[in-house]
Structure formats: structure tokens, C-alpha cells
Amino acid sequence: MNNNKISIVTIGHEILIGQIVDTNSAWLGEKLTETGMSPYSIISIADDEQQIIETLQSLSQTHDMVLMTGGLGPTKDDITVRSIAKFLDVPLVFFEEVYERIVHIFQKLNRPLSDSTKAQCFLPEGVEILHNSMGTAPGMLFRKDGFTLISMPGVPYEMKAIYLESVLEKVILPLIQKNIIQKTLLIAGKGETEIEDLLEPVISTLPSGYSVAYLPGLGQVRVRLTAVSDYKNGELSAEFEHYISLFENILGNSIFGTGDTNLEKVLGQLCVSHQLKIGTVESCTGGNVAARLASVPGASEYFTGGLVAYTNDIKKNIVGVSDHTLEIYGAVSEETVKEMVNGGLRILGSDIVISISGIAGPTGGSEEKPVGTIWLAVGNKNHTETKKLNLGKKREQNILLSAQAALNMLRLFILRYY
């Protein structure tokens, strides 16, 4: 842990009155923690000049750095800039570079410049501009007597761009005298403990400065490898990539992606590259798998459609599950999900069909088939694979976990047979 005392300050009446939840601070807290510095405190205050100035005065006495977000837009209640100038005891001056950039953006968008836009270009004298690639209001950096103040807009994607493109490199890494490198692997089909056990032999050999975080979600785990090295030693990407490749060898096909993606997007890319059409036949998930597939732009290229066969009548009459199967094995059975796949292949015009039938709960279970019993099947005209899940009692969670497991089963099926 680094000893720098850093706090995050978010400005905005809308946070105090609970109109919006302050996710910026959580994001910045996570990013700072990744570099080995946990924030000392997170403080949300109003768009109030006096309060902003008092907060900065008080923090500048005890802190090495304050990361501030919010209050930099063109509307009149955004008084952060004026407050910072008063705190710094400097005048506001016109920043030509900021103005030229805004003019350029507005020309491209064919929008007229308003007076309030020009007002945005008056910033505290001596402040260093942090480029905002996602908007017009720039970030600002100010250093004085060992205290560093960074001010960024409150719009999350603008704040994140400024942090990642400027603040991390210019301020944080030099401050902690470290380089940092990081990669996140997305895993489906294995739980956190299983992944930990599998990776243990590699993790025990990691050099100092490396750390692994497991971030579990519904039906997936994000595994994040972070390496921090001394600033003067330069980059460590070759060594880092070596360890990532060891992780990849161990986790193999359980890794469905890296960084910020999701299973449905990955499936979309797989379907496009293999020129495959897919379809769904769902019972207990009620259209969730179809809806996730359809959420991806361009899904109509590979998702032909689906059936939500909630009643046995639909399973029989449209999907073609036999009376015999439903009577002998029941709607929640391996036989039924197999016949659902076959029915889907017959009528949906898909190369591969995924089917799901289960008891989502909270009621409807029996001793033999308790709530949480879910059958999945994936098949094409040559192969069909099935899987049984034994989940819990919570309906919403059962539906989401089943949909996630179904999408992952479809992914593995494509990897195996195509």
C-alpha cells in the first residue's frame, strides 16, 4: 500500500438528494485501488461555492491529492470552476486552446455556439488542461505546495476518458512511482473457488508486484491480473503476457472474452465468423435467452428467432415434443429438452438450437424435481448435448443463471463442432 492520502470529492445537488447514485466515486475508488492506493474518503457536496471552497481548503491541509468530479458543464449551476479559482486565489482567464477545440466540435456537429459555451473557456489561471476526448468541458490539473487537485466533469464516460487518458499517466503513476499493467479474463462455466484452485500453481510463482482479483457475477467470474513495477524499470509487458498465457492455458475454453464484453456479443462474433444461424426454444427462462441474443446490434444476421413454450400445449403443438415424453418424463427432463431442440431445428431455420426447461420457482417443485432443477440442451442436425443444473429457490436468479449457462453451452458447442 502506498501512503499518499487521496480523497474523492463529487459535486452535485442531485447526488445529495438521491436523484442519482454516485457511481463515479466507486469507479475512481476501484481504479485507485488497482494502483495500490485506496482512497481515504469519498465526499459528496452541493454545487455551492462556499462549500466547495471550504472543502478544498480543509482537504488541501491534510491530503496529497483530491480527485474531484462534477460541476464542469455549461449550465449556470455548475460553479466548480469559479470556486476552484477562488480557492487557488487566481483570476479566470480565457483559454484559447479550449475554445478552438469546442468551436471545432460544434462545426463538425453543425451546431451554433452559444454564450454559455464561450463561458466554459474561462478557467483558473495557471491550471493545466486535461484533454476530454468525449466532451467539451476539459479536466483540470493544479499542483501547489505538494497538494494536487484534479477536477473532471461529472458525466461518467467523460470522467473515465480523462482519467484513463491523462490522469493515470500524468499524475497517478508518477506519484506512486510505479508502472501498472492489467488484464481481465472473463470466465463462464466455472465458479470462483474452482478457478482459484486451478490457478493456484501459477499464482504461487508470481513475482512480487503481481496480484490477482476474482470478481464474481451472475454465472461468470472476472479474473483480473495486475502487475505493478517500479517506475524507473520501464514496462513489463513481455513478462506479464507470459503469465496471462499461463492463465489462458489453464482456463482454456472457460475464457469467453477479455475486458468489457459479454457472452451474447461473443456469440454474435462466433456466429458471424462461422456463418451460423441460431434459434431458441425456452420454457422457464421465458424469452430471456432470445432477448439477450437480440440485444446485440446486427443480431438479425444470425439469430433467426425463438419459441417461448411455456405451456405443454405449445411444447406439443408447435415445438412437437411428444405426448409420450411429456407424460413419462415430464416437461422438465432431458428427453423434453432434446425434443425441444429437434423441434426448433425443424421450424426455426437455424443451424443450432438451444432449449431450456426447468422449475424457476419460487413454487412448483416436487421432491424428485425441486425448484431450481433446470435442463438445457444444444444441438444441430448431427449432435445434441444436454446438461442439468441444480440451482436455488430464487426465481429471478434461476432465470438469469439458466440463460447465462445456456449461452455458454451454445458457445462451447460452436467451438467444439465448427
Place this chain on the structure above:
Amino acid sequence: MNNNKISIVTIGHEILIGQIVDTNSAWLGEKLTETGMSPYSIISIADDEQQIIETLQSLSQTHDMVLMTGGLGPTKDDITVRSIAKFLDVPLVFFEEVYERIVHIFQKLNRPLSDSTKAQCFLPEGVEILHNSMGTAPGMLFRKDGFTLISMPGVPYEMKAIYLESVLEKVILPLIQKNIIQKTLLIAGKGETEIEDLLEPVISTLPSGYSVAYLPGLGQVRVRLTAVSDYKNGELSAEFEHYISLFENILGNSIFGTGDTNLEKVLGQLCVSHQLKIGTVESCTGGNVAARLASVPGASEYFTGGLVAYTNDIKKNIVGVSDHTLEIYGAVSEETVKEMVNGGLRILGSDIVISISGIAGPTGGSEEKPVGTIWLAVGNKNHTETKKLNLGKKREQNILLSAQAALNMLRLFILRYY
């Protein structure tokens, strides 16, 4: 606005490092604002004795009240209780009433008492216990020299229960010397501005102490009426109900519920009470409507199932939309959604079917039918109604808004014909 200076303090390392987002503060901020007091600041700090004590010492000098959450569980890093005792300069003493309640709860759950449970019963001497109906750790109330400190557990549903059951009545309302009464109407099918215009004649006649808030969401608006009266005047529920009934007369069927519900739950109750079976035939929403209907426990009583007819082949071969219609009018047309309803009624075993076909985007539009053109239809064997939406360019938003509009159309159809 009330002049009491109140801040919210949340305790927890996991908030600072961004592992969890602090939603407690947003909730408390909203509740305080409803009573006319906006919080001065929201401060998140670590589970650190020194930091908790310093924060309390500093705030107690300038504030009327601090609402604190977090750090009251049985685990050893929860050091809030000890820190409060040191701040108050009182010893920890054993609270028999707290212990007996925990013993009672554990006996009912058939769980053994651990030492750490007993440790939870040592609280700062002189603190007033706030009953926690949802968990074992009680809330605490302390008053000294005009400063009030309230400490509640960080588990959101426990914190909310303590606030609503004890803090509001015991502390907040006496402090502001007010009574407060509130009701939220949920509106679909009308925008915020339209609702404002409709309600204006009533709102202009509201007595002082009444306020209206419009809280827009995707395809719905929450309209919240709040009345605050002097504490000594007692309750004002008859007058309040009078104004609510005026709102209800004006907004009529646009109101789908009150408080915390959603369209799919309301539809479920309607279907059960009218003994109706419903089904879906979706194109651009890709299963979203079906998934929302299926999300409600007990949905299998009234939701028979659905079709996701993404391709024209499925629209023709399974749903039975005619070649002629698809060729002359196209897949996104009033004629197609009508035939989708008829096809659904034929094969889904439902009394009422809802259908949707549109261009969700971001690409795929034409001059005649731009991205965001969505057709909806609802029908039974006697009536069919259609509606065209002209939405924007954003795929995700188009899908969610179309699904919401479809569910609301189904609701209005049931109210009209059953």
C-alpha cells in the same frame, strides 16, 4: 427548506475501493429531501477507529445531525460501535434487551449462538436502541448538546427498515416539527410534460405544504404527491386523499399502479382476476416482452408462451403472416402486426395476443421507415388494436420502450374489453 444541517456518513472499506456502490446514501438523501431537508454532504470513510472518531468530532461541531450507516455487523472489522463509544467517551455495556432478541431469533432459526453474537450486545452506555425488524444488529440513537447521531447497519434492507420504522417518527419529524404524507402514482403512456399540463389546474390549487415531483423512467413516469404539515396540527390524510383522487380522475387509466410495482406484475393480477391467458409474438423486441411477463412468480397461470419471429420465414411459416402482406406492406407494418396477432391467437392457446415488429436499429432503417419505427398490435378473437411508435436511434432504448408500450397496450385492452 429546513435549516437543520445534516450529513450522511457511510462506513466501509468496500465502498472506498469501489467494490460496492453506496446506494444507502442515495436512498437516505432522497428520504431526507422528501421531508424538506437536503443533506449537506455525504461522506464515505474506512472501517477505521481513528477516522470514524475524527469524522464524528468534526461533524458534531458544525452539524445538527449525522446519519451513519455501516459497520454494525458481527465481524471483527466492524468497529463502529467501539468508535462511537470512544467519541461519546462512555464505556461499552451489555444490553440485555438486545441479547434476548438475538437469542430469540437464533432459537427460531435453530442456529447456535456464537461468541461474536454476544459481542454484538455490548453497546455504548446511554445509547437509545432503534429496533431492527430485519436483522440482529440494532440501530442506535444518541443526543448530546443539540447534536444527534444515528447509527444504522449497512445492509440496505435493515437500514431502510430502521429508518422507516424508527428514525423518521422518533427523530426526523419531531426535529422538523412536521408531519409528512406521500403517495406515488405510476403512469404509462403519457410523457412528463403531458402529465404536468394535465395536472396543472389541480396543482395550482394545492394548499401550501404540498409538492409534486415527476420522476421519469423508461416508458413510465412516477408522480409523487407529498404533503408536509405542522407537527402540532396532526394528520392531514383526508385532505391528502382528496387531492390524490383529483389526480386519479385526471390521469384515469394512465395510472397503472401505486408505490413499488411494475407493469408486468399489474398485468399478472389483471389476468388472474379476469381468468385470461396471454401470449406474445415479437420481432424487434426479441423476447423482451415474454421475458418480462415470465419474470413474475406464478406467470405460468396466465402466460401461455410466445414466438420470437425474427426472420420473415418464421413470420410466414410458424406465425402465418401472408407472403402478400410481407411483400406489399413489409415486415414492419400495421398489416403484419395484425396478422402476427391472428397467428398467435391460432397457435398459442391464449385469449389475447400482443405483437411487435419494428426497426430497433442502430442500422436497418429506410427513408419511409426510419430506425425507431415500431408497430404494435393487441387483439383477441373479436377486436384488434394497433399503434405506431416513432422512437429514436438507440437499439437498447427502442427495445425497452417498445416492450413497455406493448405491456401497457395490453393492460388498456384488458381494461376496455373485460
